[in-house]
Amino acid sequence: MTIAARTPLVLLLVLGGCARPDSLSVSECAARPPGFLTQGxxxxxxxxxxxxxxxxxxxxLDAAGGLAWNGARVSGAEAEALLRQVAAQDPPTSSYLHFTWDRKAPCANVAGARTMIDRHLACAASGRCIEGPAPRLFPPPPTGRRP
Structure with a gap:
Protein backbone atom coordinates (compact mmCIF):
# COMPACT_ATOMS: atom_id res chain seq x y z
CA MET A 1 0.00 0.00 0.00
CA THR A 2 1.41 3.39 -0.93
CA ILE A 3 1.59 6.40 1.37
CA ALA A 4 -1.17 8.08 -0.63
CA ALA A 5 -3.40 5.02 -0.18
CA ARG A 6 -2.77 4.92 3.60
CA THR A 7 -3.48 8.62 4.21
CA PRO A 8 -7.30 8.29 4.14
CA LEU A 9 -7.10 5.36 6.60
CA VAL A 10 -4.95 7.38 9.02
CA LEU A 11 -7.29 10.36 8.77
CA LEU A 12 -10.28 8.09 9.36
CA LEU A 13 -8.69 6.68 12.52
CA VAL A 14 -7.74 10.11 13.87
CA LEU A 15 -11.03 11.77 13.01
CA GLY A 16 -13.01 8.70 14.05
CA GLY A 17 -12.29 9.27 17.73
CA CYS A 18 -9.47 6.87 18.54
CA ALA A 19 -7.97 9.47 20.86
CA ARG A 20 -10.81 11.49 22.33
CA PRO A 21 -9.60 14.18 24.79
CA ASP A 22 -12.39 13.34 27.26
CA SER A 23 -11.11 9.77 27.62
CA LEU A 24 -7.44 10.48 28.35
CA SER A 25 -5.95 8.85 31.43
CA VAL A 26 -4.07 10.67 34.19
CA SER A 27 -0.74 9.92 32.53
CA GLU A 28 -2.01 11.31 29.23
CA CYS A 29 -3.65 14.42 30.68
CA ALA A 30 -1.99 17.82 30.41
CA ALA A 31 1.33 18.17 32.20
CA ARG A 32 1.32 19.36 35.78
CA PRO A 33 1.36 23.17 35.77
CA PRO A 34 4.07 25.22 37.49
CA GLY A 35 3.54 25.48 41.22
CA PHE A 36 1.73 22.16 41.57
CA LEU A 37 4.30 20.07 43.42
CA THR A 38 4.59 16.32 43.60
CA GLN A 39 4.63 14.83 47.07
CA GLY A 40 8.40 14.36 46.79
CA LEU A 61 -12.23 15.25 41.12
CA ASP A 62 -14.24 12.14 40.24
CA ALA A 63 -14.81 10.57 36.82
CA ALA A 64 -18.12 12.40 36.38
CA GLY A 65 -16.59 15.80 37.21
CA GLY A 66 -17.86 15.92 40.81
CA LEU A 67 -15.71 17.37 43.58
CA ALA A 68 -15.00 16.20 47.12
CA TRP A 69 -13.32 18.35 49.76
CA ASN A 70 -11.67 16.24 52.47
CA GLY A 71 -13.95 13.39 51.38
CA ALA A 72 -17.25 15.34 51.47
CA ARG A 73 -19.05 16.08 48.18
CA VAL A 74 -19.08 19.78 47.35
CA SER A 75 -20.33 21.88 44.46
CA GLY A 76 -17.98 24.03 42.40
CA ALA A 77 -19.21 27.10 44.28
CA GLU A 78 -18.57 25.42 47.64
CA ALA A 79 -15.07 24.40 46.53
CA GLU A 80 -14.40 28.02 45.51
CA ALA A 81 -15.57 29.24 48.94
CA LEU A 82 -13.37 26.71 50.73
CA LEU A 83 -10.37 27.69 48.63
CA ARG A 84 -11.02 31.35 49.51
CA GLN A 85 -10.99 30.39 53.21
CA VAL A 86 -7.71 28.50 52.82
CA ALA A 87 -6.20 31.44 50.92
CA ALA A 88 -7.18 33.81 53.74
CA GLN A 89 -5.47 31.77 56.46
CA ASP A 90 -2.65 33.48 58.28
CA PRO A 91 0.14 32.72 57.88
CA PRO A 92 -0.57 31.67 54.31
CA THR A 93 1.85 28.76 54.61
CA SER A 94 -0.11 27.17 57.49
CA SER A 95 -1.93 24.76 55.19
CA TYR A 96 -1.61 22.99 51.89
CA LEU A 97 -3.98 21.46 49.37
CA HIS A 98 -3.57 18.06 47.80
CA PHE A 99 -5.37 17.72 44.45
CA THR A 100 -6.13 14.30 42.96
CA TRP A 101 -8.46 13.08 40.26
CA ASP A 102 -9.99 9.90 38.98
CA ARG A 103 -8.17 8.35 36.02
CA LYS A 104 -11.38 8.65 33.99
CA ALA A 105 -11.96 12.35 34.72
CA PRO A 106 -12.05 14.45 31.54
CA CYS A 107 -8.88 16.48 31.06
CA ALA A 108 -10.97 19.63 30.63
CA ASN A 109 -12.31 19.12 34.17
CA VAL A 110 -8.81 18.51 35.53
CA ALA A 111 -7.61 21.72 33.87
CA GLY A 112 -10.60 23.64 35.23
CA ALA A 113 -9.97 22.44 38.78
CA ARG A 114 -6.28 23.33 38.50
CA THR A 115 -7.20 26.82 37.32
CA MET A 116 -9.63 27.28 40.22
CA ILE A 117 -7.02 26.10 42.75
CA ASP A 118 -4.28 28.29 41.33
CA ARG A 119 -6.57 31.33 41.15
CA HIS A 120 -7.09 31.16 44.92
CA LEU A 121 -3.82 29.72 46.22
CA ALA A 122 -1.28 31.14 43.72
CA CYS A 123 0.43 27.75 43.72
CA ALA A 124 3.72 28.82 42.13
CA ALA A 125 4.20 31.65 44.65
CA SER A 126 2.88 29.84 47.73
CA GLY A 127 4.21 26.29 47.35
CA ARG A 128 0.98 25.04 48.95
CA CYS A 129 -0.35 22.84 46.15
CA ILE A 130 0.40 19.13 45.85
CA GLU A 131 -0.86 17.11 42.92
CA GLY A 132 -0.78 13.41 42.23
CA PRO A 133 -1.24 10.19 44.14
CA ALA A 134 -2.41 10.55 47.72
CA PRO A 135 0.45 11.35 50.07
CA ARG A 136 1.44 8.47 52.30
CA LEU A 137 3.66 10.46 54.60
CA PHE A 138 0.97 12.83 55.85
CA PRO A 139 -1.96 11.92 58.05
CA PRO A 140 -5.20 12.00 56.05
CA PRO A 141 -7.31 15.12 56.56
CA PRO A 142 -10.40 14.65 58.69
CA THR A 143 -13.50 14.03 56.59
CA GLY A 144 -15.62 17.13 56.23
CA ARG A 145 -15.71 20.56 54.74
CA ARG A 146 -13.35 22.46 57.00
CA PRO A 147 -10.70 24.44 55.13
Whole structure:
Protein backbone atom coordinates (compact mmCIF):
# COMPACT_ATOMS: atom_id res chain seq x y z
CA MET A 1 0.00 0.00 0.00
CA THR A 2 1.41 3.39 -0.93
CA ILE A 3 1.59 6.40 1.37
CA ALA A 4 -1.17 8.08 -0.63
CA ALA A 5 -3.40 5.02 -0.18
CA ARG A 6 -2.77 4.92 3.60
CA THR A 7 -3.48 8.62 4.21
CA PRO A 8 -7.30 8.29 4.14
CA LEU A 9 -7.10 5.36 6.60
CA VAL A 10 -4.95 7.38 9.02
CA LEU A 11 -7.29 10.36 8.77
CA LEU A 12 -10.28 8.09 9.36
CA LEU A 13 -8.69 6.68 12.52
CA VAL A 14 -7.74 10.11 13.87
CA LEU A 15 -11.03 11.77 13.01
CA GLY A 16 -13.01 8.70 14.05
CA GLY A 17 -12.29 9.27 17.73
CA CYS A 18 -9.47 6.87 18.54
CA ALA A 19 -7.97 9.47 20.86
CA ARG A 20 -10.81 11.49 22.33
CA PRO A 21 -9.60 14.18 24.79
CA ASP A 22 -12.39 13.34 27.26
CA SER A 23 -11.11 9.77 27.62
CA LEU A 24 -7.44 10.48 28.35
CA SER A 25 -5.95 8.85 31.43
CA VAL A 26 -4.07 10.67 34.19
CA SER A 27 -0.74 9.92 32.53
CA GLU A 28 -2.01 11.31 29.23
CA CYS A 29 -3.65 14.42 30.68
CA ALA A 30 -1.99 17.82 30.41
CA ALA A 31 1.33 18.17 32.20
CA ARG A 32 1.32 19.36 35.78
CA PRO A 33 1.36 23.17 35.77
CA PRO A 34 4.07 25.22 37.49
CA GLY A 35 3.54 25.48 41.22
CA PHE A 36 1.73 22.16 41.57
CA LEU A 37 4.30 20.07 43.42
CA THR A 38 4.59 16.32 43.60
CA GLN A 39 4.63 14.83 47.07
CA GLY A 40 8.40 14.36 46.79
CA UNK A 41 8.95 17.98 45.77
CA UNK A 42 6.78 19.20 48.65
CA UNK A 43 8.66 17.05 51.16
CA UNK A 44 12.02 18.24 49.84
CA UNK A 45 10.94 21.89 50.07
CA UNK A 46 9.58 21.72 53.63
CA UNK A 47 11.48 20.30 56.62
CA UNK A 48 9.66 17.77 58.82
CA UNK A 49 9.48 20.26 61.71
CA UNK A 50 7.61 22.69 59.45
CA UNK A 51 5.29 20.02 58.01
CA UNK A 52 4.22 18.83 61.47
CA UNK A 53 2.14 21.97 61.99
CA UNK A 54 0.53 22.13 58.56
CA UNK A 55 -3.19 21.73 58.01
CA UNK A 56 -3.92 19.23 55.27
CA UNK A 57 -6.83 19.63 52.85
CA UNK A 58 -7.70 17.53 49.83
CA UNK A 59 -9.73 18.21 46.71
CA UNK A 60 -10.66 15.21 44.56
CA LEU A 61 -12.23 15.25 41.12
CA ASP A 62 -14.24 12.14 40.24
CA ALA A 63 -14.81 10.57 36.82
CA ALA A 64 -18.12 12.40 36.38
CA GLY A 65 -16.59 15.80 37.21
CA GLY A 66 -17.86 15.92 40.81
CA LEU A 67 -15.71 17.37 43.58
CA ALA A 68 -15.00 16.20 47.12
CA TRP A 69 -13.32 18.35 49.76
CA ASN A 70 -11.67 16.24 52.47
CA GLY A 71 -13.95 13.39 51.38
CA ALA A 72 -17.25 15.34 51.47
CA ARG A 73 -19.05 16.08 48.18
CA VAL A 74 -19.08 19.78 47.35
CA SER A 75 -20.33 21.88 44.46
CA GLY A 76 -17.98 24.03 42.40
CA ALA A 77 -19.21 27.10 44.28
CA GLU A 78 -18.57 25.42 47.64
CA ALA A 79 -15.07 24.40 46.53
CA GLU A 80 -14.40 28.02 45.51
CA ALA A 81 -15.57 29.24 48.94
CA LEU A 82 -13.37 26.71 50.73
CA LEU A 83 -10.37 27.69 48.63
CA ARG A 84 -11.02 31.35 49.51
CA GLN A 85 -10.99 30.39 53.21
CA VAL A 86 -7.71 28.50 52.82
CA ALA A 87 -6.20 31.44 50.92
CA ALA A 88 -7.18 33.81 53.74
CA GLN A 89 -5.47 31.77 56.46
CA ASP A 90 -2.65 33.48 58.28
CA PRO A 91 0.14 32.72 57.88
CA PRO A 92 -0.57 31.67 54.31
CA THR A 93 1.85 28.76 54.61
CA SER A 94 -0.11 27.17 57.49
CA SER A 95 -1.93 24.76 55.19
CA TYR A 96 -1.61 22.99 51.89
CA LEU A 97 -3.98 21.46 49.37
CA HIS A 98 -3.57 18.06 47.80
CA PHE A 99 -5.37 17.72 44.45
CA THR A 100 -6.13 14.30 42.96
CA TRP A 101 -8.46 13.08 40.26
CA ASP A 102 -9.99 9.90 38.98
CA ARG A 103 -8.17 8.35 36.02
CA LYS A 104 -11.38 8.65 33.99
CA ALA A 105 -11.96 12.35 34.72
CA PRO A 106 -12.05 14.45 31.54
CA CYS A 107 -8.88 16.48 31.06
CA ALA A 108 -10.97 19.63 30.63
CA ASN A 109 -12.31 19.12 34.17
CA VAL A 110 -8.81 18.51 35.53
CA ALA A 111 -7.61 21.72 33.87
CA GLY A 112 -10.60 23.64 35.23
CA ALA A 113 -9.97 22.44 38.78
CA ARG A 114 -6.28 23.33 38.50
CA THR A 115 -7.20 26.82 37.32
CA MET A 116 -9.63 27.28 40.22
CA ILE A 117 -7.02 26.10 42.75
CA ASP A 118 -4.28 28.29 41.33
CA ARG A 119 -6.57 31.33 41.15
CA HIS A 120 -7.09 31.16 44.92
CA LEU A 121 -3.82 29.72 46.22
CA ALA A 122 -1.28 31.14 43.72
CA CYS A 123 0.43 27.75 43.72
CA ALA A 124 3.72 28.82 42.13
CA ALA A 125 4.20 31.65 44.65
CA SER A 126 2.88 29.84 47.73
CA GLY A 127 4.21 26.29 47.35
CA ARG A 128 0.98 25.04 48.95
CA CYS A 129 -0.35 22.84 46.15
CA ILE A 130 0.40 19.13 45.85
CA GLU A 131 -0.86 17.11 42.92
CA GLY A 132 -0.78 13.41 42.23
CA PRO A 133 -1.24 10.19 44.14
CA ALA A 134 -2.41 10.55 47.72
CA PRO A 135 0.45 11.35 50.07
CA ARG A 136 1.44 8.47 52.30
CA LEU A 137 3.66 10.46 54.60
CA PHE A 138 0.97 12.83 55.85
CA PRO A 139 -1.96 11.92 58.05
CA PRO A 140 -5.20 12.00 56.05
CA PRO A 141 -7.31 15.12 56.56
CA PRO A 142 -10.40 14.65 58.69
CA THR A 143 -13.50 14.03 56.59
CA GLY A 144 -15.62 17.13 56.23
CA ARG A 145 -15.71 20.56 54.74
CA ARG A 146 -13.35 22.46 57.00
CA PRO A 147 -10.70 24.44 55.13
Missing amino acids: EFLAAHPASFRADLVSNSLR
